[in-house]
Amino acid sequence: xxxxxxxxxxxxxxxxxxxxxxxxxxxxxxxxxxxxxxxxxxxxxxxxxxxxxxxxxxxxxxxxxxxxxxxxxxxxxxxxxxxxxxxxxxxxxxxxxxxxxxxxxxxxxxxxxxxxxxxxxxxxxxxxxxxxxxxxxxxxxxxxxxxxxxxxxxxxxxxxxxxxxxxxxxxxxxxxxxxxxxxxxxxxxxxxx
Amino acid sequence: xxxxxxxxxxxxxxxxxxxxxxxxxxxxxxxxxxxxxxxxxxxxxxxxxxxxxxxxxxxxxxxxxxxxxxxxxxxxxxxxxxxxxxxxxxxxxxxxxxxxxxxxxxxxxxxxxxxxxxxxxxxxxxxxxxxxxxxxxxxxxxxxxxxxxxxxxxxxxxxxxxxxxxxxxxxxxxxxxxxxxxxxxxxxxxxxxxxxxxxxxxxxxxxxxxxxxxxxxxxxxxxxxxxxxxxxxxxxxxxxxxxxxxxxxxxxxxxxxxxxxxxxxxxxxxxxxxxxxxxxxxxxxxxxxxxxxxxxxxxxxxxxxxxxxxxxxxxxxxxxxxxxxxxxxxxxxxxxxxxxxxxxxxxxxxxxxxxxxxxxxxxxxxxxxxxxxxxxxxxxxxxxxxxxxxxxxxxxxx
Numbered sequence: 001x002x003x004x005x006x007x008x009x010x011x012x013x014x015x016x017x018x019x020x021x022x023x024x025x026x027x028x029x030x031x032x033x034x035x036x037x038x039x040x041x042x043x044x045x046x047x048x049x050x051x052x053x054x055x056x057x058x059x060x061x062x063x064x065x066x067x068x069x070x071x072x073x074x075x076x077x078x079x080x081x082x083x084x085x086x087x088x089x090x091x092x093x094x095x096x097x098x099x100x101x102x103x104x105x106x107x108x109x110x111x112x113x114x115x116x117x118x119x120x121x122x123x124x125x126x127x128x129x130x131x132x133x134x135x136x137x138x139x140x141x142x143x144x145x146x147x148x149x150x151x152x153x154x155x156x157x158x159x160x161x162x163x164x165x166x167x168x169x170x171x172x173x174x175x176x177x178x179x180x181x182x183x184x185x186x187x188x189x190x191x192x193x
Numbered sequence: 194x195x196x197x198x199x200x201x202x203x204x205x206x207x208x209x210x211x212x213x214x215x216x217x218x219x220x221x222x223x224x225x226x227x228x229x230x231x232x233x234x235x236x237x238x239x240x241x242x243x244x245x246x247x248x249x250x251x252x253x254x255x256x257x258x259x260x261x262x263x264x265x266x267x268x269x270x271x272x273x274x275x276x277x278x279x280x281x282x283x284x285x286x287x288x289x290x291x292x293x294x295x296x297x298x299x300x301x302x303x304x305x306x307x308x309x310x311x312x313x314x315x316x317x318x319x320x321x322x323x324x325x326x327x328x329x330x331x332x333x334x335x336x337x338x339x340x341x342x343x344x345x346x347x348x349x350x351x352x353x354x355x356x357x358x359x360x361x362x363x364x365x366x367x368x369x370x371x372x373x374x375x376x377x378x379x380x381x382x383x384x385x386x387x388x389x390x391x392x393x394x395x396x397x398x399x400x401x402x403x404x405x406x407x408x409x410x411x412x413x414x415x416x417x418x419x420x421x422x423x424x425x426x427x428x429x430x431x432x433x434x435x436x437x438x439x440x441x442x443x444x445x446x447x448x449x450x451x452x453x454x455x456x457x458x459x460x461x462x463x464x465x466x467x468x469x470x471x472x473x474x475x476x477x478x479x480x481x482x483x484x485x486x487x488x489x490x491x492x493x494x495x496x497x498x499x500x501x502x503x504x505x506x507x508x509x510x511x512x513x514x515x516x517x518x519x520x521x522x523x524x525x526x527x528x529x530x531x532x533x534x535x536x537x538x539x540x541x542x543x544x545x546x547x548x549x550x551x552x553x554x555x556x557x558x559x560x561x562x563x564x565x566x567x568x569x570x571x572x573x574x575x576x577x578x579x580x581x582x583x584x585x586x587x588x589x590x591x
Binding site: 008012015017031043065 | 253254256257258259260261263324328331334338341342344345346349351359360383386387388389390391392492495498499505508509512513
């Protein structure tokens with residue numbers, strides 16, 4: 001054992017070093033957020049509570065194709081449809097069992113009409129299971145709540161191919177036009193709150 | 194060894210450690226036969242967190258089974274997702290575009306850092322160093338925030354897709370991650386200042402739970418457990434997937450195969466991970482993040498569904514029935530997950546669902562080595578041994 005090692009051992013230098021570090025940490029800025037007082041804004045594309053978007057006339061955008069129910073890994077979406085007087089499909093029932101949901105966002109990806117979305121609402125608690133059975137009305141109400149508080153465009157982040165994915169190619173230009181139309185659609189969803 | 198001595202009988206005491214024990218990191222139950230402070234026999238019991246992931250995988254389409262893999266090793270769900278997608282891609286014979294590969298590499302290294310930070314924090318906490326736990330969680334929080342920025346969820350990310358990744362990275366995310374890789378090595382130095390030379394830490398880890406290289410290979414250990422014993426085996430180097438062949442990194446190796454060497458290995462790995470992330474950001478190529486060459490296996494872009502009949506039909510078939518044009522055959526594909534080699538074995542029979550999905554999870558194999566580590570050691574070292582094998586029971590029991 002060298003002299004240095006003995007000095008280290010007797011004076012407990014390595015422990016003192018550690019203590020010095022913790023002492024320094026006393027003067028650092030705290031990283032903890034006092035949660036109910038301060039809330040961090042969720043990042044764009046956060047996968048929280050479900051909602052059904054509205055058309056400009058105020059109805060739900062959902063056409064009842066049932067793709068969300070088909071892809072759901074935990075089978076927690078239930079869609080029932082009937083035929084209306086003018087042979088139109090009417091979505092009679094649209095339910096999401098929120099307690100069984102995985103929040104994977106595959107329903108959002110499967111929906112061709114951007115009718116079902118995951119909002120960035122994350123504070124929802126209740127005392128009964130019934131409160132977490134989201135019926136169509138509740139889901140539409142969620143959308144209203146989300147649309148009111150929304151600052152950024154939701155779809156810009158969540159969507160699979162962002163515009164920047166296709167820089168330069170010919171197919172790209174075609175898609176860009178399409179997505180211009182898409183942007184209009186986004187605005188119209190926004191307007192339809 | 195029951196012994197008769199006068200009227201007093203002496204025999205081992207059998208105690209159950211777990212399933213609800215704070216140091217077992219989940220629901221591991223160890224049946225310990227102890228003689229005084231020495232463990233005579235150790236029998237691990239697993240299965241308390243069994244959810245039937247493999248069976249569930251057979252009843253979901255290839256795309257819908259992806260969120261199940263999040264719940265295997267829930268600390269590094271990104272690595273599981275990448276492993277799953279990679280296996281399915283190899284089965285289908287498709288390849289993700291270059292940009293997606295770099296993003297995946299970056300994201301799986303983030304998962305590695307997050308996993309190792311949690312391991313470091315809890316392992317040190319079990320052994321008695323509480324400060325490291327608090328410090329490590331500070332950086333882990335940053336990583337989880339980055340995950341949220343990238344994917345919209347902190348833990349169960351469901352981010353990669355068969356044939357790419359779900360969405361592109363934003364500039365905001367990349368700059369924050371770059372800043373992280375700048376600062377993270379300094380943070381590692383801090384953890385090392387706290388415990389690296391600390392005499393209590395050294396006493397609790399040096400020469401505890403020794404596995405020789407031969408034993409490690411025989412038991413099928415992988416990951417830092419194997420490299421801690423000095424065996425140079427890393428799937429990222431030896432059969433590179435994604436963008437690992439385009440980045441430069443070292444594989445840290447241990448020497449003695451004790452708890453301390455494995456600790457050193459994991460600390461070094463975190464440094465290398467930060468280095469890989471940095472290179473990925475610097476080399477990130479332009480291009481699509483979802484392969485455009487495999488319309489039969491990937492969901493078409495949303496813009497096209499309502500404009501193009503072909504795309505719409507494809508979308509409906511893929512969502513409802515899965516990729517029904519999937520080729521027959523079987524495949525084993527493995528990645529280097531933070532815990533070790535995570536393998537996926539698929540048998541496909543040409544329907545949209547796998548006929549069989551089998552997982553080779555490192556945690557299960559590492560849990561089986563516990564008797565080797567614990568027998569003959571002290572009861573207090575059982576805690577150190579559970580910490581050092583770094584198991585997650587979600588993956589172990591599947």
